[in-house]
Amino acid sequence: MxxxxxxxxxxxxxxxxxxxxxxxxxxxxxxxxxxxxxxxxxxxxxxxxxxxxxxxxxxxxxxxxxxxxxxxxxxxxxxxxxxxxxxxxxxxxxxxxxxxxxxxxxxxxxxxxxxxxxxxxxxxxxxxxxxxxxxxxxxxxxxxxxxxxxxxxxxxxxxxxxxxxTGHTYPHRAPRVDPAERRSRFRAEDVDRALIEVGEAFDISREDIGLLLREVETQALVRRHGEPTAGDVMSREVVRVTVHDTPETARALLLAHDVRTLPVLGPDGTVVGTVGLRELVRPASCVSEVASPPLTAPADLPALALSRALTDGHAHAAVIVDADGGLCGMVTQTDLIVALCRALTDAV
Known part of the structure; x- marks a missing residue:
């Protein structure tokens, strides 16, 4: 059978x-x-x-x-x-x-x-x-x-x-070349040479091959050093704003606390977006008008699984949420570096 x-x-x-x-x-x-x-x-x-x-x-x-x-x-x-x-x-x-x-x-x-x-x-x-x-x-x-x-x-x-x-993208949009590629152990030209060496045509674009290989790197990293979770390494004291706060309030909080990203909470306390100085350059009467879609993750996710998302040049922090979308904490690029260092130290 x-x-x-x-x-x-x-x-x-x-x-x-x-x-x-x-x-x-x-x-x-x-x-x-x-x-x-x-x-x-x-x-x-x-x-x-x-x-x-x-x-x-x-x-x-x-x-x-x-x-x-x-x-x-x-x-x-x-x-x-x-x-x-x-x-x-x-x-x-x-x-x-x-x-x-x-x-x-x-x-x-x-x-x-x-x-x-x-x-x-x-x-x-x-x-x-x-x-x-x-x-x-x-x-x-x-x-x-x-x-x-x-x-x-x-x-x-x-x-x-x-x-x-059904939640898929069609026409399919191949991922653009982003800063994560420059931090990978391979380049686009490496993919090209590998395809020439194999000598076969594959039903997948070169950009998608690169994306898949970078995700394989991430998953291999999680497999080898994946014990710490996002909840273990996140910052629990998080400065936040609401959808009704003004851009001036958000800008003042960013500068006063020396952070790059603030989670934006809706009226029910759920995370509905994030805002940073990049978003606040646009004119608006309230934060909700300029907030970006949040990068969220559950607390039980392996922390190192966030490595690709936090190195693609778009997001500087992941908002950790509970099952109802409520704010639990934040994992920044710095938190991720600390988690990686601890994992590598423990491995030695």
Whole structure:
């Protein structure tokens, strides 16, 4: 039984049963909406299909691996439409089906690569043109836009809505190069050289590879020296402001206590933001108008797990909160350095 269960383990890194079930539901809803809209646009008596098969493969990418470069909107729309146009061009000059099929798919790969919209279902879109018969041939270049382009646009729109509702980002935004990279033991050029050395293409952007490697460093650090928690190292006497305090009050507290960040509390005492001198340069009548979203963490989180978040150039402190979002303390960059020194000393 153990070996049988292994066969059903997801091959995608980070995949969970919940994510896969959500992807199934999202694809179901998206394909239904795409087919319905295509039906109304094409019309019930039209010879053209209202849904093309390559869109099913596109749905797998958009909903199951939305972070893939192959699943981004330009890849889906541009890849499918451009490939269909290549297929139409090939069939106009090559009448042997076998030769036309190979030329269409090969040409689609070349065209998508040149236009930076590589999308595997695009090969199926090009092949559909070749083997689609008289209906596709009669439609001419229009087929690349209706139904292929229409299906692709609707699918991308449904993907954006679905991932927004489920808390994911789509289109995927690769992390920007930040100060954390300069403090890592590897650089972007190291990633480039490693990819060249391996000699394989991976379905993940270089920026995401760097982000993943930095997180691996953090988790390895926690594994080796992860005993102190955020609650152990946090500062418990925390200067704070409320959403109704004025920027002048916040500025005076920052300077008087020589701190860089103040947590902002809402009327119920929960942490709703943070404010520092950087935010206070903007004109405002109260602190709530300029506060930034807080970096929060529970007290039982390993303190060293905050290392990446506190070295990315954005946050100078993490607000430690309880289960209800109430303020417990603060872990600053200085607190984190002290915790790291203690962990390394204990290890020796």
């Amino acid at each position: 153990g070996r049988i269960r292994c066969l059903f383990r997801p091959i995608l890194a980070g995949a969970t049963l919940r994510e896969r079930l959500l992807a199934c539901g999202g694809a179901l809803a998206a394909l239904c909406v795409t087919a319905l809209l295509g039906y109304f646009v094409v019309g019930p008596k039209a010879a053209l299909p209202f849904l093309v098969a390559p869109v099913g493969a596109s749905a797998v990418l958009v909903f199951a691996v939305p972070t893939s470069p192959l699943a981004q909107p330009w890849s889906v729309i541009g890849g499918n439409v451009l490939s269909a146009l290549v297929g139409i061009g090939v069939t106009a000059f090559v009448h042997d089906t076998v030769l036309a099929a190979g030329l269409a798919v090969g040409g689609a790969i070349a065209a998508m690569s040149l236009c930076r919209c590589l999308h595997p279902p695009g090969g199926a879109a090009a092949l559909t043109i070749v083997i689609g018969g008289s209906v596709v041939a009669a439609a001419g270049p229009l087929f690349a836009f209706v139904p292929v382009g229409l299906n692709s646009v609707v699918l991308v729109g449904m993907g954006w809505l679905f991932h927004r509702l």
